[in-house]
Amino acid sequence: MVTSREARPTAVALLAEGWRPVAVLLALFAVWWFVAWRELVPAYLVPSPGAVAETMAADWAMLLEHTWVTTLETIVGFALAAVIGVAAAVLLVYSRTAERSLYPLILFAQVIPKIAIAPILVVWFGFGMTPKIVLAVLIAFFPVVVSAVAGLRSVDPELLELSATMGASRWKTFRKIRFPGALPQLVSGLKVAVTLAVVGAVVGEFVGADRGLGYVLLLASGNLDAPLLFADLLLMSLIGVVLFVLVEVLERLLVPWHASRRTGLALATV
Amino acid sequence: MTATAEQGAATGPAPAAEPIIEVSHVTCRFTSRRSETVALEDVSLAVRPGEFVTVAGPSGCGKSTLLKLVAGLVPATEGDVRLYGRPVTGPQREIGFAFQRSALLEWRGVRRNILLQAEMRGMDRRRAEERADRLIELTGLTGFEKALPHELSGGMQQRVALCRALLHEPRVLLMDEPFGALDALTREQMNTEMNRIWRETGTTVVLVTHSVPEAVYLGSRIVVMSPRPGRIVEILEPGLPEHREYGPTLADPRFAAAAARLRDLLGASHAPE
Numbered sequence: 162m163v164t165s166r167e168a169r170p171t172a173v174a175l176l177a178e179g180w181r182p183v184a185v186l187l188a189l190f191a192v193w194w195f196v197a198w199r200e201l202v203p204a205y206l207v208p209s210p211g212a213v214a215e216t217m218a219a220d221w222a223m224l225l226e227h228t229w230v231t232t233l234e235t236i237v238g239f240a241l242a243a244v245i246g247v248a249a250a251v252l253l254v255y256s257r258t259a260e261r262s263l264y265p266l267i268l269f270a271q272v273i274p275k276i277a278i279a280p281i282l283v284v285w286f287g288f289g290m291t292p293k294i295v296l297a298v299l300i301a302f303f304p305v306v307v308s309a310v311a312g313l314r315s316v317d318p319e320l321l322e323l324s325a326t327m328g329a330s331r332w333k334t335f336r337k338i339r340f341p342g343a344l345p346q347l348v349s350g351l352k353v354a355v356t357l358a359v360v361g362a363v364v365g366e367f368v369g370a371d372r373g374l375g376y377v378l379l380l381a382s383g384n385l386d387a388p389l390l391f392a393d394l395l396l397m398s399l400i401g402v403v404l405f406v407l408v409e410v411l412e413r414l415l416v417p418w419h420a421s422r423r424t425g426l427a428l429a430t431v
Numbered sequence: 432m433t434a435t436a437e438q439g440a441a442t443g444p445a446p447a448a449e450p451i452i453e454v455s456h457v458t459c460r461f462t463s464r465r466s467e468t469v470a471l472e473d474v475s476l477a478v479r480p481g482e483f484v485t486v487a488g489p490s491g492c493g494k495s496t497l498l499k500l501v502a503g504l505v506p507a508t509e510g511d512v513r514l515y516g517r518p519v520t521g522p523q524r525e526i527g528f529a530f531q532r533s534a535l536l537e538w539r540g541v542r543r544n545i546l547l548q549a550e551m552r553g554m555d556r557r558r559a560e561e562r563a564d565r566l567i568e569l570t571g572l573t574g575f576e577k578a579l580p581h582e583l584s585g586g587m588q589q590r591v592a593l594c595r596a597l598l599h600e601p602r603v604l605l606m607d608e609p610f611g612a613l614d615a616l617t618r619e620q621m622n623t624e625m626n627r628i629w630r631e632t633g634t635t636v637v638l639v640t641h642s643v644p645e646a647v648y649l650g651s652r653i654v655v656m657s658p659r660p661g662r663i664v665e666i667l668e669p670g671l672p673e674h675r676e677y678g679p680t681l682a683d684p685r686f687a688a689a690a691a692r693l694r695d696l697l698g699a700s701h702a703p704e
Binding site: 327338 | 503526547551
């Protein structure tokens with residue numbers, strides 16, 4: 162009568178599924194190493210993996226500090242975008258007036274290239290963390306709103322009718338039916354948002370900063386310091402990957418009922 | 432008559448002859464920008480306490496609308512609907528409602544899905560849990576308390592929905608084609624169970640269906656409806672005993688006669704006018 166639960170990805174299953182992308186990554190790495198080793202491209206354009214590793218080892222304290230700054234900006238920006246985005250989505254779904262007057266504007270605002278706003282933000286908020294966080298919020302906000310609105314609207318109308326025959330208040334209906342039902346879609350929006358938040362923070366640092374990986378990148382670029390450029394880039398990517406995996410973990414905790422229906426690797430769900 | 436006197440106390444005395452549900456001259460229209468649909472036209476029906484009324488008719492004849500009207504989920508355009516003697520003006524909470532699709536919360540296990548009813552109503556937790564466990568036993572869901580809906584078969588999902596609809600011991604249970612999506616065998620099992628639950632709880636049931644055997648097997652009275660606009664064509668009363676074994680009942684001449692009549696009526700209403 163009962164269908165069996167999907168097999169959870171064990172270590173073995175993970176290896177069986179996960180070796181392909183790892184193999185591709187290793188192959189790319191080998192190409193990089195080969196190009197640098199044969200000096201097919203001058204070293205000031207593409208440094209060898211060894212040189213990058215040396216830079217990382219030598220400057221680790223400096224790099225760690227800047228990585229921390231960028232990570233902090235990203236996390237704060239992402240968290241704010243998540244909170245504001247969900248709140249806005251609730252407003253849009255529950256108020257016809259808000260939906261009619263605000264939703265078109267939110268969609269339209271997405272057309273504005275937010276990266277172009279960065280210089281204005283620097284003028285307004287100075288060189289500190291604030292303009293970076295604001296930019297991260299602006300960029301990450303949109304996928305959160307759109308996914309949350311879609312999730313909240315996807316509720317089965319029969320569940321709302323059921324709730325009415327139970328005499329439940331709007332708040333109870335929201336808390337026990339609507340919001341949990343919206344979580345799967347919301348979480349997939351959060352996954353997109355977290356990677357965009359990194360972009361926001363880094364671009365914010367490009368425009369005006371004295372700290373952060375974006376600042377280091379500009380510095381390294383000015384000095385034609387290729388190993389430092391590459392090391393910096395790797396660290397930026399690492400921030401994105403780690404935060405993305407954290408949201409995946411959050412998903413497993415929040416919506417295990419949804420995650421358990423899917424097959425394959427956690428990372429294969431973007 | 433009604434075993435659940437506690438709930439009944441609030442709704443005033445209802446002598447056995449007084450109808451528990453009263454629909455009088457109800458017309459129900461849905462208007463959209465382009466068209467007007469008449470779902471029900473001049474429908475009158477009285478349901479007595481403890482009755483099991485089945486409503487049979489072709490798809491789209493407004494059977495579901497009739498149920499939602501009684502539940503207060505859809506307003507009547509004309510006419511008057513009364514439940515427990517009081518006019519229905521908004522969603523009614525002193526009922527149990529079971530939907531066509533089970534309408535379960537995907538993220539909750541069987542027991543917690545049933546207990547949703549209690550949480551929404553603010554019922555006493557301990558009593559609700561005891562009652563839920565009794566219902567789980569009654570419907571043969573023991574051992575699946577923690578299973579999520581997608582891990583259950585269609586029949587089991589409907590059992591969960593039924594338990595949820597019965598948790599607060601409603602005097603009236605409204606069911607909208609609850610077994611429509613089940614395979615024939617499971618459906619027979621559910622029908623047998625439904626008959627037993629009805630006898631054991633004394634609940635007044637209105638069940639909408641488009642299955643001829645289901646309508647006749649379950650109903651003390653069978654309301655036959657015409658296609659849109661939905662009207663009541665005839666009400667059959669085969670006079671079968673309350674306790675019904677599936678096989679013997681189907682072999683009963685009264686069952687056969689009622690089923691034949693119902694088939695005739697539904698077939699006739701299908702024919703072009």
